[in-house]
Amino acid sequence: MRFREKNYTGKMGVIDLSDLSVQVAPLEESLISEHIGGAAVNRILLDRYDGNDSIVLGTGPLTGSFAPASCLLVATFRSPLSGKISNVPLTIRNGSEMKFAGFDFLVMNNTASQPMILSVHEGTMVFHPAGPLLNLTIAEMSSIMRREIRDIRSWIIAGPAADKRAVSASVSVSRGGSFDKTGLASVMASKNIKGVLFNGIDGLSYGDNDLTRSEAMMKGLSTSLHGKGPGFSRILQHLGADSSIMELLPIKKMRQRACYHCPFPCMCHVEVTNETLFDGKDSNGIRTLLLTDHLGFMTLADTFNADVFPIMAACNEWGLDPVAVSQIIPRGGSLDEVLSMIKGLFSGPELKVKEVDGHTCGTVSCSIPRQEADRFGGGIPPLTVIGDFDSPENWKRRVALSMILGICPIFLLMFPDITDVDLLSFIDPEKESRSSLQIRLQAAIDDVCRA
Amino acid sequence: MPPRHSYILFDPEKCTGCGTCEMVCSQRNTAKIAPSSASIQVIRDEDLGKNFAILCQHCRRPLCLEACPTRAIEKGDDGIVRINKLFCVECGLCTMACPEAAPLRDQKTRGINKCDLCDGDPLCVKHCPEKALTFTRGKAFRWIKGLRWSVQLVSFLLLVMILVGTFCYFTAGAVTLACPAGVLQNVASSKTIVLVGVSAALALLILTALAGRLFCGWVCPFGFILDLVGTIIPKKIGWPSFLKSRMTKYGVLVGAVGASSVLGYQAFCTICPIGSLCRSYGVQGVFRGAELAIVPAIASLEVAERRSWCRYFCPVGAVLGIMANARLINIVIGAKQCKKFSCTQCAEVCPVGVIDKDLLREGVSPIIPMTECIMCMRCIDRCPYGAAKINVRWRKGVPGIPEETRL
Structure with a gap:
């Protein structure tokens, strides 16, 4: 089974939003064999369609596979904040669902x-007018979309x-925001793309021993979990949250949430009873809040x-x-x-605030320079205390690795024991050919880190 | 011997919604990773922050099996309910019949996928990173069941075989006990209140006021016979609906007291199955022809429903039912802790049929009428989730989930 056949669906879609036309093209073998996938291929595609103000959505070879935390979809675009290329990690189930919907890469030109909504399903794309969704909250949009579009x-x-x-808007990959702090949402809005929906019902091939390999890897991880308690609070601890912030988290009321096939639930639901906050639908006045943005929560909690x-x-x-909000709204x-x-x-018709220019990490103490953090969406927690990611360079390369292979960056930062060789064994179990793949992967990481 | 009931338990408190179960299940179904083709589906409610798993419970009496027009669904000797794909016409009636909607329609092929427990070694259980899924073959030994049968046997031997006198009125050393329904008839027939008799009846009434109709479930010798007969005759033909009134037994009680008052003797006691059992079948039994026939005649009602006599006719149960209004304890089934609404095992094992299956399926805690419940505690013994419990009467809410942790 060839690299492409096993790890990719073999299709990419090029969308021209000006006339809502879609061109479905086969995925080029040379492109992925040289650049592997994810952020590295996205950057090539972005260069190819340069001048079209493009957004590229791309998966990695491990996205949707039996590799742990293989949820990742990477959105690559030119950030309106920095003017540079930014790769925003889109988690939960977006990457795997895009593959199950039949596409490895989508280019939106x-x-x-x-305003339109793009629905991707069974290798086809459908555009829905999104005018009625403008200025609605995520909850309101969610209920309308589920009613009107269903699947x-x-x-x-x-x-x-x-x-x-x-520019301080942030896309939502669920009801809990995302790691987008570099303006993906505003770029989407400027292109009149209100959202992209996935309904993946196709299947993805896998290698003979992938499930066994995954099981062994998961078992190994359970012995190397860092700290106790819910994953969200463990990450906050690693980020240096003080006791006043940790005490705010109602540990007993937290329900842990994980992305696709992830053994480390880094998100959580907490109970919210403030009825003034939510309009309309609720459940006996009690609803839950999904926390996914660790940096945002810490900064807001501090403020x-x-x-x-x-x-x-x-x-x-x-x-x-949330980081931007903590800087806009006075204490x-x-x-x-x-x-x-x-x-x-x-x-009003326009946002009544000037855009913020604070540090991406907000009030969190962080050794990662802003431009490096912004290269990866700005929202990935600077988990530099685990393993050897204490230097910005190592952190950057680790995140780039995850963005290329299609694995959640938080997962890879939390578990430094997992090496690139471990992950590449899901792509190519043969040791000899894997070494050449490893060399290409390092080159792809260099490319992503240089861009 | 019926096959052990094998199924998968799902714990929503532990589930993180990662979908690993769907992945590994789909690779078995389709040889691809395709969560939409799995036989288990995780529903993620982002408003409530809860996850639910749709998966087959391999019911003892599967509704899907009955609904299937081509008999493609069968329950094997191992207790696993399977779909024979050769006969399946993909009509989806099984999905509609299943309270859990567990036969899932494959969105790609439009076929029906149903869990077959991976023939006894479910992959989803093996790979769940949070251990939210557990494979069980049911409880091997239910201690309440063992204890109850032992107590029933000892009570039967004491009341019928060993102790002098009958259940109606007997003395064992300093202890004097009497049947409360018998005492009522005695008062009505003799028009005098004998304090010794009333105080002897009080013991049972006080027990009932404290713990509900514990006597009926654990002590009554005729109840023991009914349970034995019910075990021998598992299939029930049912009563016609017009006969199924639990108020009948109160009518029998009133009639018995009234008849005793008119006739001048304890009218019902002459045909009472409990009294007949004690009088006619013990070592000191009278072995009168007519009385000998009463026990098998009434026990044969078990063909219609379990504990038919206790449900609809027993005047002793009626007196105890009235006293059970003052009980200190309740049996409660917390629907929020009951993690699979289609399980309804508690309702299936209840010998007096007081647990509402439909409410359970809607996710609502059924209120158990303690005047009817015989406190046999089969529901507690059977529940795999620990949702059925004894609760003190004044404690509100369902067991197991403290108010502050409910979402």
């Missing part, structure tokens, strides 16, 4: 004449903040202390980067004042 297994959605062209949950929920619902106000200030940002 030009701008649609009106949705995962999505990337730009919230109401992006509708106002806020607003106990009010962090409703403010975080507001950021999630309105598609705002000291009551919760109602803060929420009305955030909501007030959307009251």
Whole structure:
């Protein structure tokens, strides 16, 4: 079985949003054998369609496979914040679902004449008008989309903040925001792409011993978990959260959540009872808030202390980067004042704030330079205390590795025992040919880190 | 011997929604990684932050099997419910019949996928990173069951075979006990209140006021006979609906007291199956022809429903049912802790049929009428999730999930 056949569906879609045309092309063997996949191939495709203000969505060879945490979809685009290429990791199930929907890479060129939603399903794409979804919260959009489009297994959605062209807007890959802090949401909004929905029902081939390999790897991981308690709080501990922040987390009320085939649940649901926050649908006044953005939570908690949950929920619902919000909204106000200030940002035709230019990591102490963090979306936690990722260079290469192979970067940062050789064995179990693959992978990592 | 009930337990508290179960299941079904073709499906509710797994419970009496028009579904000797793909016409009736909607339609091929427990070694259980899935073949030994049968046997031997007197009225040393329904009839027939008799009946009434109809489930010698007969005759033909009124036994009680008052003797006691059992079958039995026939005649009602006599006719049960209104304890089934609404094993084992299956399937905790419950605790013994429990009466809420951790 060839590299492409086993790890990719073999199709890429090139979309011209100006006339809503789609060109489905076979995935070039040379492209993936040289650049492996993910962010490295995305960058090549971005260069190829340079001048079209493109967004490239790409999966890695391990996305959707039996390799642990193989959920990743990488969005590559030119960031309006830095003007440089940014690779935003889109987690939960987006990468695997895009592959199951029949595509390895999607290139979105030009701008649609009106807001559209792109639905990807069984190797085809359908455009839905998204005008009625403008300025709605993520919850409202979610219920409308599920009612109107039905078969949705995962999505990337730009919230109401992006509708106002806020650069500090952040895409939502679920109800819990994302790691987008470099303006993917606003770029999508500027191209009139409100969201991309995936409904993957196809299958993906796998190698003979992949399941056994995965099982062995998972067992090994269970002995090397770092710390105790929910994964979300463990990451906060590694980021240096002090006791005042940790005490805010209701450990007993947290329900852990993991992305596709991930043994380390780094997200969690916490209970939120603030009824003023959510309009309409609720469950006896109690709803849960999905926490995915570790940096955002820490920064908000540091700024607003106990009010962090409703403010975080507001950021999630309105598609705002919590780090940016903590820098826009002054400290000291009551919760109602803060929420009305955030909501007030959307009251006029244009966002009423100047864009922020703070450090991506917010108030989190971080040795990763901003431009390096922004290369990978700006939201990946600077987990530099585990393994040998204490230098920005090592951190950067580790994240690039994950972005190329299609593995969640947080997972790879949390488990330094997993080597690139371990992961490449899912692509090529033969030791001899794997060494050449390893060389190409290192070259691809260099490319991503240089871009 | 019926096959052991094998199934997979799902714990939503542990499930992180990673979907590994769907992956490994689909690779067995299709030789590809295709979660939409799996026989297990995880529903992720992002509003409530909860996950639910749709998977086959391999019911004892599978509704899918009955619904299948081509008899493609069969329950094997190993207790596993399987679809024979050769006969399946993909009509989807099994999915509609299943309360869990567990036969899943493959979105790609439009065929039906149903869990076959990987022939006894489920991959999803093996690979679940959080151990949210557990494979079980049911409890090998149920200690409550063993204890109850032992107590019933000892009670039977004591009341019928060993102790002097009958259940109706007997003295064992300093202890004097009497049947409360018998005492009521005695008072009605003699028009006098004999304090010794009333105080002898009080013991049973106080026990019932404390612990519900424990006597019926654990002590009653005729109940023991009914349970034995019920075990021998597992299939029930059912009662016509117009006969299925639990109020009948209260009518029998009123009739018995009224008849005793008119006739001047304890009218019902002459045909009471408990009294007949004690009087006619013990070592000191009278072996009168008519009384000998009462026990088998009433026991034969088990053909219709389990504990038919106790459900609809027993006046002793009626007196105890009235007293059970004052009980201190309840049996509760917490629907939130009951993790598979289609399981309903508690309802299936209940000998007096007081657990509402439909409510359980809707995810609502059924309120068990303690005036009818005979406190046999079969539901507690059977529940694989620990959702059925004894609760003190004044404690609100369902067991197992403290208020502050409910989502």
